[in-house]
Amino acid sequence: MAQHPFLFLFTIFVALLHLAFSRSLSETTYTLLDVSAALDQAQAVLNFDPETLKPSLDQQQVQQVQQIFANSSSFSLQLHSRDSLYRTSHKDYKSLVLSRLERESARVDSLTTKLQLALTGVKRSDLQPMETELRPEDFSTPIVSGMSQGSGEYFSRVSVGQPAKPFSMVLDTGSDVNWLQCKPCTDCYQQSDPIFDPSSSSSYKPLSCASQQCTSLDNAGCRNDHCLYQVAYGDGSYTVGDLVTETLSFGNSGAVNDVALGCGHENEGLFVGAAGLLGLGGGPLSLTSQIKASSFSYCLVDRDSSKSSTLEFNSVPPGDSVTTALLRNSKLRTFYYVGLTGMSVGGQPLSFPSSQFQMDASGNGGIIVDSGTPITRLQTQAYNSLRDAFVSMTQHLPATSGVALFDTCYDLSSQKSVRVPTVSFQFSDGKSLLLPAKNYLIPVESDGTFCFAFAPTTSSLSIIGTVQQQGTRVSFDLANSRLGFSSNKC
Secondary structure: OOOOHHHHHHHHHHHHHHHHHHHHHHHHHEEEEEHHHHHHHHHHHHOOOHHHOOOOOOHHHHHHHOOOHHHOOOEEEEEEEHHHOOOOOOOOHHHHHHHHHHHHHHHHHHHHHHHHHHHOOOOOOOOOOOOOOOOHHHOOOOOOOOOHHHOOOEEEEEEEOOOOEEEEEEEEOOOOOOEEEEOOOOEOOOEOOOOEOHHHOOOOEEOEOOOHHHHOOOOEEEEOOEEEEEEEOOOOOEEEEEEEEEEEEOHHHOEEEEEEEEEEEEEEOOOOEOOEEEEOOOOOOOHHHHOOOOEEEEEOOOOOOOOEEEEEEOOOOOOOOEEEEEEEEOOEEEEEEEOEEEEEEOOEEOOOOHHHHOEOOOOOEOEEEOOOOOOEEEEHHHHHHHHHHHHHOOOOOOEEOOEOOEOOEEEOOOOOEEEEEOEEEEEOOOOEEEOOHHHOEEEOOOOOEEEEOEEEEOOOOEEEOHHHHOOEEEEEEOOOOEEEEEEOOO
């Protein structure tokens, strides 16, 4: 008996609908990791010559475009990964990864210690005036901050002084005090640029001990009515010197006068050639606060890449941004907290309380977005749930032993590409951000060992790290307290 035409067409329609649904489900459940491309890039970083891409600023060009910041609505800077600043001394990729993870652990310790000092109410002590040479021990209660063991992962070129001279500066959303090494040096580490000479700049101005900028410091001293600063780090590294104001020039975008920064005469630590640090935190001395930026954004290129992206101020966020609440801690204005409610693996929400990422009334808990911590750190319960869900969907991949802080690793040496479950963040507004596979399954050895790039923390503070942010423009809308993520906007 012949099949009715309508029934035949209906059968075809149902089959196509089922195929489309299955394909859609498959796309949200699994994604593709390009193993070969990741290993090629890992090998390339060992041979990268920073001199071929070292950014520079033409002095005459800088002078021609200098202007008062208020007359410019927006400006941008080139943004480079840490390993494009200097030639690595590591002979193999695993030793490079292990050194990164060592810095990462010091960075996490520094951020959590800084928060605990703020929550316990530790205040800056009144210090006796210092009439002798600067000494770190003359300052009390060291404040732990952003560049422990040189852990700043990205940097940009900023010109300082008049006439303007360019310097490589680490960018740090977990820090407020801007600083650079200055002559004369009692003790300065090696940097890739000539050390800044205050006597060569007509815009250099020491700040008095009674100045608003000096009283805003967490750790201040005074000598001959000149304000002294110190920023100390978890590993014993530090920078000590005079708090001053200077003119900063931002490439072709213009200049801003009287920015408070530390002129460090005594500096120790593994700062990997950078001249200093630009604090992008939320405190009063940060660059963003001093220039009264209504917003800023960055897009972090892969840390094994020699490419660059941009750091932008007062620019409009991409229209396709996944946005959520930008939260602040009343006890510590530096950090940028995000309204994260959960995570998904393979399209399925994880089963743990959303309170895992919430900040309580005392300032404990919550999750921050940080430009200096490579690996996302989650409270143990949340991490275990995430890892177990990922492992349950990667039974088809050959497991291997863990590496350093990573407990979930795979041997992909015989693979060119593999299917891996999707991973996404769920935000308080009901929106989600799907991560690229290369942002959570990363090579740790050039022989093909890949590890799941999340880690647990015993601290109440969780951190979204730079590996998970790679390739995504992260927009901090300070005026409206919104945080946005837009993929592929580098």
